[in-house]
Amino acid sequence: MTVIRAAITQTTWTGDKESMIAKHEQFARDAAADGAQVICFQELFYGPYFGITEDAKYYAYAEPADGPIVQKFAALAKELNLVMVLPIYEEDMPGVYYNTAVVVDADGTILGKYRKNHIPHVEKFYEKFYFRPGNLGYPVFQTAVGPIGVYICYDRHFPEGWRELGLNGAQIVFNPNATKPGLSNRLWELEQPAAAGANGYFVAAPNRVGLEDNEYGDLAVNFYGNSQFADPQGNIVGEYGSGENEEILIRDLDLGLVRVARDNWQFYRDRRPETYTSIPKP
Numbered sequence: 001m002t003v004i005r006a007a008i009t010q011t012t013w014t015g016d017k018e019s020m021i022a023k024h025e026q027f028a029r030d031a032a033a034d035g036a037q038v039i040c041f042q043e044l045f046y047g048p049y050f051g052i053t054e055d056a057k058y059y060a061y062a063e064p065a066d067g068p069i070v071q072k073f074a075a076l077a078k079e080l081n082l083v084m085v086l087p088i089y090e091e092d093m094p095g096v097y098y099n100t101a102v103v104v105d106a107d108g109t110i111l112g113k114y115r116k117n118h119i120p121h122v123e124k125f126y127e128k129f130y131f132r133p134g135n136l137g138y139p140v141f142q143t144a145v146g147p148i149g150v151y152i153c154y155d156r157h158f159p160e161g162w163r164e165l166g167l168n169g170a171q172i173v174f175n176p177n178a179t180k181p182g183l184s185n186r187l188w189e190l191e192q193p194a195a196a197g198a199n200g201y202f203v204a205a206p207n208r209v210g211l212e213d214n215e216y217g218d219l220a221v222n223f224y225g226n227s228q229f230a231d232p233q234g235n236i237v238g239e240y241g242s243g244e245n246e247e248i249l250i251r252d253l254d255l256g257l258v259r260v261a262r263d264n265w266q267f268y269r270d271r272r273p274e275t276y277t278s279i280p281k282p
Contacts, residue, residue: 104200119131
């Protein structure tokens with residue numbers, strides 16, 4: 001039995017990047033003090049969710065995947081002996097930007113990154129203005145707490161990527177979000193536990209919480225939090241996070257359940273990829 005203690009966080013936009021960085025540093029310190037071995041922040045953690053509008057001024061939030069913010073938190077990871085998943089706005093080169101999560105091991109090593117593959121462009125989620133689609137596939141990172149993968153927000157609507165992460169060896173998939181009320185509410189209840197059960201791994205899904213009207217005024221949306229963990233049998237682990245307040249959720253995850261679920265439900269054995277002839281087609 002291998003039990004690891006995992007943390008996810010939810011908060012709203014404070015109004016400036018520096019205070020958001022400080023807030024998340026404190027989240028990491030508090031989680032580590034409570035025994036957490038891995039932590040994941042919400043989507044685009046140090047800024048507002050700027051997909052609400054199309055405004056080039058937000059390009060200034062982008063920085064390289066080994067830039068100052070990641071380096072700062074990599075040093076913190078080493079200090080705290082804490083694996084970190086850092087959802088950032090990545091600048092690959094001027095004018096080329098990605099919605100990215102950088103994975104840092106507990107010794108401060110930057111293991112790599114995942115770039116969000118599925119980019120929405122609907123009302124108040126104008127992400128194609130800000131991000132290119134990911135081009136790194138579905139990597140799984142060998143960390144001090146085991147093999148972990150990342151899927152970001154809108155990605156979660158696409159079962160193919162969840163399965164790719166399972167086939168690539170993930171035992172925990174972190175799914176950072178910026179999700180608001182509306183059509184997504186029922187999907188929020190369904191998708192993470194369904195993906196966890198279908199693929200036999202843990203899913204940890206932090207979501208933003210609160211109204212970012214300090215940035216967008218009447219255009220702001222009220223992110224509903226309700227961050228969650230799901231186990232490999234599709235059960236919610238503990239309670240959902242608050243729907244209104246910032247919070248650190250910490251849960252003990254028994255990775256032995258991955259083998260139990262996969263031995264009981266032989267979905268990987270019984271797959272028939274040679275019959276799925278429409279999936280590779282555009």
